[in-house]
Amino acid sequence: MIRIEQLRIELPGFVLDDIALSIQDGEFFALLGPTGAGKTLILEAIAGVTPITSGRIRVKGRDVTKLDPEQRGIGIVYQDYALFPHLSVYENITYGLRYHKTDPKESKKWVGWLMEQLALQPLANRSIQHLSGGEKQRVSLSRALAVNPSVLLLDEPLSALDPNFREDIRDVLKKLHQEVGITFLMVTHDFAEALFLGERTAILNHGSIEQVGTVADVFEHPATPFVAEFVGMKNVFPATFDDARCMVGDLTLELESAPGLSEGHLAIRPEDVIVRKEAFSSNGVRVLEGKVIGVTDRGPYHEVLVKRGEVTLTAMISKSDLLGLALSRNTDVHIGIRASSLHVF
């Protein structure tokens, strides 16, 4: 288990404050946050390559706070691979073996298995200069796992890869985690990666943790406006509550149950906002009238801004729906929101 207690790191112009995390043995934990939130700093503090101001880090019950990186038994994989340019693929992978008292035969077998799993056998003698991004990341993973670390830290391992390699490495990570059974701690800014790989997650913002929980729980029940927006809920509004009624500006919506709050926030996923040209009714759907004030092409879908009184809602619709509805600026529409789609916190 990794246990981080009251971790504080002060840097010029940035403070990582009061970080507390518990990561179970064998867990795939995703540390999420935007660029500059301090994710890599936490990772490097665990690895022991960044000095900390205060706090404590325990790995498998052992206090590693004051240990040198080489004494911690923690592997690290960077997004830019950090491969040793003067060594071959095989030399990179076996770099750390001499520092670990293991049976050479066992080590060789283990490295062979890793290289086979990561399809690196044919590349063993190649210079790392001539590898693709995906191959480099597989070498980096293999190198880190070759020394049998108790924890593997992954610093945005998919960010620098082309989309086709990204899926490949994502699958590799999932498979490796299942097969080697060690703790994986991955930092990423992409919630989709966390959804696919992570079991639990922590959301970091400006040097502080905003929410910790299972990935599904954080996705379904964000606890702060930042987390709500981070997990894709584009409609986040300050709200007041009266029993099961929720008031946002001049808009009143019925919740499924009373939230037990008088003030807070309401969040709605854009994909949960139904847009129709004609009036419609459906069980449990509150239908409102509004006017389209903007349509933005987001590639695979379109984002439609609908103004209803003081409130502007964002809806997400497919290209074919957009064409079918013939939506454009100033089109009058009806929008429907299910009570079950209203998230309050």
Place this chain on the structure above:
Amino acid sequence: MQTKKYFDPFLMLTVFCSFVVVAFILFPLIEMVTQPSLQDLKEALQDRDVRRSIWLSVYTSGMAALISFFIGTPFAYVLARKAFPGKKLVESVIDLPIMIPHPVVGIAILGVAGKNHWLGEMMHQVGIQIMGTTTGIVAVLTFVGLPFYVNSVKTGFESIPRRLENVSRSLGASMSGTFFRITFPLAWRAMLVGIIMCAARAISEFGAIVIVAYHPMIAPVMIYERFTAYGLKYSQPVAVWLILVCLLLFLLLRVVSLPKKEAA
């Protein structure tokens, strides 16, 4: 309709300035190298004092570069990798020998190496003499060449991604293991450039040497002596031989420094 501009004034200015700079450097050197006859050059080479002074210049400059390599490499590593209070000041101190007038360097070294100074007294007791010795020449040349070595190697270390060292440490290598297996092999080219820069600076030193050790005579001192005693014609062949030897040595060092490999 656009008219094609054949003579851009700014481009013309840059070309003109480039020509002036290259001519300013090359013209006097080419003139000097081509003025002595082959007979003059042959006679100079047959002169044992000339050969000895050129060898001494090469030897003492090489020693200065070697000393800079041994003491300057760890120092450059600290400057490149560690943050500490007063770092900017230390970096400025390292550049001082570049700025100080050369005779002042000689006087400063003699000031601490003389018997009136505790350090000079201590050195005298263990048999180290600076005034008028090869040791003194090496000390002066190291003093003037060290900043060139340290600055070059520091830049080399800084260009190596710190993450490579982080990964090496995470794989079990100690700080020294990481240095010798990762940092050093990736920085050797910067070190070679530093050695060339340091030796080049050292071999051209004159002002500080004439104060600390006029004898044994290094090539620049001999050239100066022959110029003041016998005139231009007599000093030129020695200067030509010094230039040729230096060119050959630096060319050899440049050839062995292959293109640097990039971090993956």
